Amino acid sequence: MSLPDPTAGPHLTEEEAVLAALGEAPSPAVGQHLPTCAACRAELDTWRRLVTTVRDGEDVPPVPLPPGTWEAVRREAGLAPTAPRPDLSVVAPRRDAPRRRDGRARRWLPVAAALVVGAGLGAGAVALRPDPVPAAAPAVASAELAPVASTGRGSATVRDVDGHRELDVSVQGVTAAPAGVLEVWLLDSDGGLLAVGTMAGDQLNVPLPADVDLARFATVDVSREPLDGDPAHSSDSVLRGELTPEA
Amino acid sequence: MNGGGLAGPVIPRTVPPVALRVVPTREEDDVPTTGADPFASADDEAVGRGFAAGDERAFAVAFARWAPLVHGLALRRLPDADAQDVVQAVFVSAWRTRAGYDPDRALPGWLVGIARHRIADAVAARLRAPELSTVDDRDGPAAEPVVPDAADAAADRIVLLAELERLGEPQRTVLRMAFFDDLTHVQIAERTDLPVGTVKSHVRRSLRRLRDRLEGSA
Incomplete structure (x- = not known):
């Protein structure tokens, strides 16, 4: 057997990248490729920054200039004293820069349980365990989560609780996009991914089915997901870390 | 769902050109009458083309339209006096280098590009100025690299919205x-x-x- 190609599928086309940056749901192929390709994630982040700046960037309020500024410019620029002068007594009305309308939730759909079907992971995997895990439960594996592109941190711990495994994830300094959630995934080195669950605030605690091989799905990934009803990975990963078995 | 149903045909929200008269601001200014100024109520693109062609009336209108914006940008990083100097330098430089302006681009975006460099230079100069240093060093503190910040994002937004209009x-x-x-x-x-x-x-x-x-x- 040869080693798997570290990146899954083809790179994003520019069209796929700009549509994803605008918030459209990526195709399954894109969702599979992005977690495996830093170059495409970086390109997507560049487009996302542009989109965010246009949609939600801060406006600069114009500030009137003191009298004499135009005269100084006119002199220094070498314009004749007879040059026309701008009428600064007419205060330019503040232009209302365009903004995203409030109806940005127009595309909101009831979020389906964000499950990647297969790999033996049943629907029960995302059910939040009602009782908090006793902190004393022994850790089986753990990961420090580091920011993928910007800031934040977190940790993931797999514990053995009464003979079954549970995954605890907690994050700091990262937030979901407006009208979105943070979702936890397990990635393998072959581009495969498992949806583990949706974080409530900055915490997640879910049971891990016994079939999930942590030697294979060793990467914990936290992504920002729009509530668009698309169960695929948004490709907007914020934190990531490798699970290492506890000694 | 908020916002109700989908709206009907979407009418582009055009930004009306800012009406500016080119007239003497004070009686004693003794500015000759230039007749009807074709740029006073022209749209941004026409002002940009006039500016590129070296028309002083277009330059004056560009100053009226965008100098307060450049000023606002400069004030995010600089104190009053320095910000005014930057505005002055930006427009003098713009006029002198107008041959480098491509009128297919948005003029405010191009002006903001000049302003970014001028603002960065002024910030660096302030960091070098010994009287502003809190430590008594002979060479002055090294200028810190200008890192992207909110002011840059605001400048980006000006450029992007201006180009969107174009x-x-x-x-x-x-x-x-x-x-x-x-x-x-x-x-x-x-x-x-x-x-x-x-x-x-x-x-x-x-x-x-x-x-x-x-x-x-x-």
């Missing part, structure tokens, strides 16, 4: 729908009666143009 139709309407109405390319196609493939192509090309213009202004 897109032709239907690209401008398509991109506005994608940005501000949060519509998918399929929804935009339904509303504009354009083929889906055409909408996708407009979105991609227009965003690429905005990005190129932004990178060209940084």
Whole structure:
């Protein structure tokens, strides 16, 4: 057997990248490729920054200039004293820069349980365990989560609780996009991914089915997901870390 | 769901040109009458073309229109006096280097590009100035690299919105729908009666143009 190609599928086309940056749901192929390709994630982040700046960037309020500024410019620029002068007594009305309308939730759909079907992971995997895990439960594996592109941190711990495994994830300094959630995934080195669950605030605690091989799905990934009803990975990963078995 | 149903045909929100009269501001200014100024109420594109052609009236209108914006930008990083100096330097430099301005670009975006450099230079000069240093060093503190910050994002936004306005139709309407109405390319196609493939192509090309213009202004 040869080693798997570290990146899954083809790179994003520019069209796929700009549509994803605008918030459209990526195709399954894109969702599979992005977690495996830093170059495409970086390109997507560049487009996302542009989109965010246009949609939600801060406006600069114009500030009137003191009298004499135009005269100084006119002199220094070498314009004749007879040059026309701008009428600064007419205060330019503040232009209302365009903004995203409030109806940005127009595309909101009831979020389906964000499950990647297969790999033996049943629907029960995302059910939040009602009782908090006793902190004393022994850790089986753990990961420090580091920011993928910007800031934040977190940790993931797999514990053995009464003979079954549970995954605890907690994050700091990262937030979901407006009208979105943070979702936890397990990635393998072959581009495969498992949806583990949706974080409530900055915490997640879910049971891990016994079939999930942590030697294979060793990467914990936290992504920002729009509530668009698309169960695929948004490709907007914020934190990531490798699970290492506890000694 | 908020906002009710989908709106009817979307009318592009055009920004009306800012009406500016080019007239003496004070009695004693003794500015000769220049007759009806063709740029006073011209749109931004016409002002940009007049400026590129070396028309002083267009330059005066450009100053009135965008100097307060450049001033606002400069004030984010600099104290009053320095910010005014920057505005002055930006417009003097703009006039002298107007041959380098491509009138197919948005003039405010180009001015902001000059302003970025002037502001960065002024910030660096302040950091070097010994009297501003809190430590008694002979060489002055090393200038810190100017890192992208909120002021840069604000400048980016000026450039991007100005370039968005310069897109032709239907690209401008398509991109506005994608940005501000949060519509998918399929929804935009339904509303504009354009083929889906055409909408996708407009979105991609227009965003690429905005990005190129932004990178060209940084």
